[in-house]
Amino acid sequence: GQNIDQPTEMTATEGAIVQINCTYQTSGFNGLFWYQQHAGEAPTFLSYNVLDGLEEKGRFSSFLSRSKGYSYLLLKELQMKDSASYLCAVRFREYGGATNKLIFGTGTLLAVQP
């Protein structure tokens, strides 16, 4: 079956750098997404990786290693508003499936402290 693992919680200091890891086991892998979700709100898209390597987007970067089933989200120059849950999501196609599915990990709750 498919499985996505992330740490449950992390704490970091304003202005610092934090790395949130995600490991996954899926067949038919077809892309990995990172989303940010503030409490009580809908998830918003942060980044996408389908090939190995690093994707950079402002203060956020995401890395993927398909052979290791591993990704991380790197947040630089942390701000208080970055306190949120960060969700790792994997798109995959099951054997014999007609289309891709998108499933989410449990999310990592990041608390940024002054």
Place this chain on the structure above:
Amino acid sequence: EADIYQTPRYLVIGTGKKITLECSQTMGHDKMYWYQQDPGMELHLIHYSYGVNSTEKGDLSSESTVSRIRTEHFPLTLESARPSHTSQYLCASSESEGRREAFFGQGTRLTVV
């Protein structure tokens, strides 16, 4: 800003009632999804669709049903609501392939009393 809408935002309803949660998107996306999320917990995929008249069940068993008669519309129905159905329901849509993220609606917070 994503053009995907869910109504109602909040719903409190009695046990045994039939309810339909609405989801509409104006982006012409082929794929649409329904997720269920309890407070502080992960999103569970309960239904998805890859086009008109195509629907599939997700990884979390759900007593709800869905339909996809039009591309832009993906309603979710509970024939007889129970307190165990109390949760937040999030609808999302995306283009079919490639570097296409899913866009989420604001969610419907359902409480069954």
